[in-house]
Amino acid sequence: MNYSVLLSQMLGATLMTLRIFFVTLAFSLPLGLLVAVGRMTKVKAVNLPVRLYILLMRGTPLMLQLLFIFYGFKPIFGIQLDRVPAAEAAFVLNYAAYFAEIFRGGIAGIPRGQREAAKVLGFTRRQTFFRIVLPQVVKGILPPMSNEFITLVKDTSLAQVIGVVELLKITSDWVSSAVSMIPFAVAGVFYLVMNAAVTRCFTAAEKHYSYYR
Amino acid sequence: MPILTAHDIHKSFGGEEVLKGISVEVEKGGVLAVIGPSGSGKSTLLRCITQLETVDRGDIAICGETLVRTGKDGKAVYSDRAVCNRIALHVGLVFQNFNLFPHFSVLRNITEAPEHVLGRTKEQAEASAMKLLKKMDLSDKADAYPCRLSGGQQQRVSIARALAMNPDVLFFDEPTSALDPELTGEILKVIRGLAAERMTMVVVTHEMAFARDVADRVVFMADGVIVEQGPPEQVFGNTQSERTKAFLSRFHEN
Ligand SMILES: Nc1ncnc2c1ncn2[C@@H]1O[C@H](COP(=O)(O)OP(=O)(O)OP(=O)(O)O)[C@@H](O)[C@H]1O
Numbered sequence: 001m002n003y004s005v006l007l008s009q010m011l012g013a014t015l016m017t018l019r020i021f022f023v024t025l026a027f028s029l030p031l032g033l034l035v036a037v038g039r040m041t042k043v044k045a046v047n048l049p050v051r052l053y054i055l056l057m058r059g060t061p062l063m064l065q066l067l068f069i070f071y072g073f074k075p076i077f078g079i080q081l082d083r084v085p086a087a088e089a090a091f092v093l094n095y096a097a098y099f100a101e102i103f104r105g106g107i108a109g110i111p112r113g114q115r116e117a118a119k120v121l122g123f124t125r126r127q128t129f130f131r132i133v134l135p136q137v138v139k140g141i142l143p144p145m146s147n148e149f150i151t152l153v154k155d156t157s158l159a160q161v162i163g164v165v166e167l168l169k170i171t172s173d174w175v176s177s178a179v180s181m182i183p184f185a186v187a188g189v190f191y192l193v194m195n196a197a198v199t200r201c202f203t204a205a206e207k208h209y210s211y212y213r
Numbered sequence: 214m215p216i217l218t219a220h221d222i223h224k225s226f227g228g229e230e231v232l233k234g235i236s237v238e239v240e241k242g243g244v245l246a247v248i249g250p251s252g253s254g255k256s257t258l259l260r261c262i263t264q265l266e267t268v269d270r271g272d273i274a275i276c277g278e279t280l281v282r283t284g285k286d287g288k289a290v291y292s293d294r295a296v297c298n299r300i301a302l303h304v305g306l307v308f309q310n311f312n313l314f315p316h317f318s319v320l321r322n323i324t325e326a327p328e329h330v331l332g333r334t335k336e337q338a339e340a341s342a343m344k345l346l347k348k349m350d351l352s353d354k355a356d357a358y359p360c361r362l363s364g365g366q367q368q369r370v371s372i373a374r375a376l377a378m379n380p381d382v383l384f385f386d387e388p389t390s391a392l393d394p395e396l397t398g399e400i401l402k403v404i405r406g407l408a409a410e411r412m413t414m415v416v417v418t419h420e421m422a423f424a425r426d427v428a429d430r431v432v433f434m435a436d437g438v439i440v441e442q443g444p445p446e447q448v449f450g451n452t453q454s455e456r457t458k459a460f461l462s463r464f465h466e467n
Pocket residue numbers: 226227231249250251252253254255256257258
């Protein structure tokens with residue numbers, strides 16, 4: 001087994017893993033916030049579809065969603081999606097649903113008096129949300145968010161079911177061709193390092209927000 | 214001309230009528246104390262006037278502008294959004310539990326609305342906030358966060374926050390009820406000071422001695438109606454209704 005080739009291929013595949021990770025976050029966090037707001041409105045025409053969406057995303061396997069988006073897009077929309085964008089789309093849609101529920105809990109946890117104080121001071125609803133409510137929500141949802149981020153790092157390995165070559169896919173190819181367990185151990189270390197970094201970021205964020213109760 | 218007139222206000226929560234035709238009037242520079250037992254609708258009245266709740270029926274005008282009036286069908290008709298928002302800027306409200314913004318410093322709690330609602334510059338807003346903090350004897354706390362302050366200090370910040378918007382009338386909903394007894398004095402002192410400056414105020418309070426010597430009018434509410442009202446000497450000294458007498462006697466005992 002050529003270790004330098006193994007390592008360089010695994011590092012290359014890790015870039016794909018990181019790409020899926022960051023693209024998913026970049027789109028699913030804002031989308032999740034939007035979904036959370038939609039979930040909380042009393043307008044039925046918005047609320048009901050949003051609830052259905054959350055149910056679908058949380059109630060079916062992520063792997064099924066990956067397969068459905070990759071293989072189902074062409075028959076429905078007539079265009080063949082590339083593997084990586086299909087994977088990213090599935091992750092974004094799936095994680096937005098989870099993030100939405102976290103945001104919703106966080107928003108509901110802000111005391112009503114905060115909105116009332118803002119209203120009496122003349123803030124618009126928009127200002128109240130972005131200046132008063134959301135900054136406080138961020139502090140409150142850091143622990144559940146860190147769980148989701150860590151899960152996402154590991155979930156990226158599911159993208160291989162639609163042929164995306166990410167870290168775990170490369171690794172298992174090496175294991176079967178070289179008949180060695182060493183690549184598995186190396187991959188484990190790679191995932192651990194990524195999640196240690198995620199954990200560090202969250203610890204830093206929690207420390208940053210500790211300036212107030 | 215009165216700064217606030219509220220006429221025949223009705224408000225129900227899920228079939229239970231909480232305000233059953235309340236009328237109050239506050240002159241410029243006047244201090245109205247609202248007293249009454251728990252659940253009598255005092256907070257609800259304040260919340261209706263400050264637009265935190267909507268009334269079912271009745272007329273409210275603030276600084277000569279109509280917020281709501283009773284339509285021909287007997288239901289409340291609110292003025293359009295722009296007028297309501299403009300009226301909201303005439304009133305300030307100090308809450309029982311302060312409701313300071315915990316993620317902002319004391320200074321930013323006070324400057325945020327002048328900057329982003331009134332469009333003041335940061336420098337203007339901070340200069341007047343510092344003046345208000347000085348007046349509240351809190352100059353050294355400008356950079357502190359609310360969680361580091363005592364209840365009395367937090368309440369003084371919230372009064373400064375309300376004053377920073379230059380309201381024409383300031384409402385207080387039991388501003389000392391969440392405080393330890395030894396801290397109520399500092400808040401009452403601040404309100405006394407504002408009264409001396411002829412700030413128009415409506416104060417819901419359980420502090421009878423305070424109501425007696427700061428207010429120029431007292432309203433006693435019970436079960437959603439005004440049972441008795443008048444100058445403090447009359448309401449406290451020459452009480453007419455049995456209901457009011459019974460309520461006040463509980464305060465004399467202790
Ligand atoms: N949002 C609401 N929904 C339902 N009922 C309410 C609501 N707000 C107030 N009430 C009811 O209205 C009645 C009057 O409440 P309010 O808070 O105005 O009384 P209060 O005079 O301020 O009492 P306290 O001295 O305890 O503050 C109470 O019976 C209360 O349960």
